[in-house]
Amino acid sequence: MKKITFAWLLLSVLVTAFSSLVAQTPFAKYFPSGSRSFGFSSAGQLPGGGYFAVGNADMFNHNEFSVWKLNEKGDSLWRKIYYPKTYGANNRWAVDAASANDGGLFILTGTWDFGGGGQYNYNSVMRTNAQSDSIWCVIISPQSVSAGAYLNDIVATPDGGCIVAGQKSYDGYPRLVKICSTGTISWEAVIASAGRSFNSVCLTSDGGYIATGGRRVDFTDIENLLAAKFNSAGATVWSKTFYSGLFNAGDLRKAEGLSVAATSDGGCMLAGYVTKPGTWASSALLMRMNASGDSLWTKK
Numbered sequence: 001m002k003k004i005t006f007a008w009l010l011l012s013v014l015v016t017a018f019s020s021l022v023a024q025t026p027f028a029k030y031f032p033s034g035s036r037s038f039g040f041s042s043a044g045q046l047p048g049g050g051y052f053a054v055g056n057a058d059m060f061n062h063n064e065f066s067v068w069k070l071n072e073k074g075d076s077l078w079r080k081i082y083y084p085k086t087y088g089a090n091n092r093w094a095v096d097a098a099s100a101n102d103g104g105l106f107i108l109t110g111t112w113d114f115g116g117g118g119q120y121n122y123n124s125v126m127r128t129n130a131q132s133d134s135i136w137c138v139i140i141s142p143q144s145v146s147a148g149a150y151l152n153d154i155v156a157t158p159d160g161g162c163i164v165a166g167q168k169s170y171d172g173y174p175r176l177v178k179i180c181s182t183g184t185i186s187w188e189a190v191i192a193s194a195g196r197s198f199n200s201v202c203l204t205s206d207g208g209y210i211a212t213g214g215r216r217v218d219f220t221d222i223e224n225l226l227a228a229k230f231n232s233a234g235a236t237v238w239s240k241t242f243y244s245g246l247f248n249a250g251d252l253r254k255a256e257g258l259s260v261a262a263t264s265d266g267g268c269m270l271a272g273y274v275t276k277p278g279t280w281a282s283s284a285l286l287m288r289m290n291a292s293g294d295s296l297w298t299k300k
Contacts, residue, residue: 027074042097054097065094067132080132098156103130106162110149121149125179136183153200165211167197174198174213187234202262207232210268212257215241225255225272229293238293243274266291274300
């Protein structure tokens with residue numbers, strides 16, 4: 001009896017290990033679209049299993065974007081195409097996407113159109129259900145010639161909404177936009193003393209947000225790495241800059257934060273780059289920050 005019990009236990013362990021190995025088996029898949037050019041701009045795992053990928057296609061006289069649903073092996077289950085026809089001069093593309101807790105997506109898009117005396121760009125967020133049907137779409141940047149579509153990153157939030165990071169306008173201010181679950185803007189936060197942009201945002205363990213990007217001083221070529229923390233209502237908790245220098249002069253120390261991930265202590269891990277003094281080369285940069293925005297260590 002003991003031998004049988006041990007055999008079943010061993011078999012169970014082996015099956016579990018094999019199942020885990022199969023689930024984690026790497027794959028590479030290619031998705032021809034029949035367009036002039038095509039590429040994915042975002043991908044991720046869905047809460048119910050499988051993956052999503054969002055991509056853009058150049059269709060000669062207009063742009064369109066698609067959502068692909070993939071199984072655990074990376075095989076395509078279905079594809080949903082958005083804006084497959086030319087609507088006047090309107091073109092729309094997917095910038096980034098994040099999965100919602102019901103299997104749907106938040107898709108950050110950019111649009112260019114003509115009106116008001118010239119070409120103008122703007123950003124929108126589309127919310128879809130698990131079948132990629134659009135539930136709502138909200139415009140989150142001004143529709144004017146000088147505004148532009150400069151939002152870069154989107155992250156789902158526990159309240160059923162999302163947070164978007166980027167730039168207010170060309171040579172504008174680093175900007176966060178919080179959108180609630182019904183598709184209305186809850187609040188907007190900017191760092192008004194820092195011209196440039198946020199590239200990435202993450203949720204912190206205390207319910208706030210940390211964003212990183214670049215800070216341009218007085219709209220010159222002097223640029224710093226920027227990191228800032230906001231509370232759940234969008235108020236600035238702290239704003240820190242690291243590294244500075246004139247890019248077209250002898251120093252050449254230019255730095256920028258490209259990605260940020262939260263840590264369990266309320267701080268973050270930040271990834272980016274910093275140029276080497278006296279050269280045009282740069283080094284990859286990792287920075288560990290605590291909840292107060294102090295750098296605990298850097299690696300480059």
